[in-house]
Amino acid sequence: MEYVLTLDTLMNARYVKNFLSQKHGFKWIVHVLYEIIGFESKNYTSTTFSHDSQNKFVEDSFSILSKLPPRSQPLTNCTVVLASVVTEVMCQHKEETKIQDAALHVLDKYIIALSELHSRFRKDAGLLLTQNALKLPDLSSESHKIAQKILRVCARH
Numbered sequence: 001m002e003y004v005l006t007l008d009t010l011m012n013a014r015y016v017k018n019f020l021s022q023k024h025g026f027k028w029i030v031h032v033l034y035e036i037i038g039f040e041s042k043n044y045t046s047t048t049f050s051h052d053s054q055n056k057f058v059e060d061s062f063s064i065l066s067k068l069p070p071r072s073q074p075l076t077n078c079t080v081v082l083a084s085v086v087t088e089v090m091c092q093h094k095e096e097t098k099i100q101d102a103a104l105h106v107l108d109k110y111i112i113a114l115s116e117l118h119s120r121f122r123k124d125a126g127l128l129l130t131q132n133a134l135k136l137p138d139l140s141s142e143s144h145k146i147a148q149k150i151l152r153v154c155a156r157h
Contacts, residue, residue: 026068027078029061033085037092055099058089062102066109082110083117083124090129100133101143108146118154127154 036057065082086103093099107126111117121127127150133139134147 026065029065030078030082030085033058033061033089034081037085037088055093055096058093058099059102062086062089062099062106066102066105079110079114080117080120082106083121083126086111087121087124087126087129090133091125094129094132095136097136097138100136101140104130104133104143104146104150107150112150112153118156121154127151130154 036054086106090100090103107121107130111121130147130150134144139147
């Protein structure tokens with residue numbers, strides 16, 4: 001719950017981009033997402049967070065990541081972890097359009113530009129999850145375009 005409250009506070013702060021950029025916010029958010037999504041143990045999230053709390057946390061995390069300045073660094077371990085986290089989130093929240101929208105925006109910003117991640121994204125079922133997101137009836141038109149771009153770019157590499 002502490003993470004959710006922290007993100008709520010950050011989401012409402014005007015200086016969120018500057019603060020998180022200076023305080024390694026990208027790494028912090030990715031690390032916490034990794035823990036919350038439950039890669040370490042299968043039922044970690046179901047016992048620690050209610051479904052609604054997890055949804056709120058994921059939406060806010062993706063929203064903050066989308067607002068941070070673009071990362072100019074080459075491929076990092078943190079970006080690789082983010083790719084796995086996003087695909088796991090898309091898998092766990094297949095029917096939730098808000099989360100799928102947010103996930104597609106994060107993929108567009110951080111993953112698509114790094115061709116080194118495209119094959120990993122395919123292996124992690126990223127293309128299938130992206131195709132599934134396209135089938136959601138209320139997916140935003142912007143997210144629809146992003147999903148098509150992801151499929152096109154990742155299928156080529």
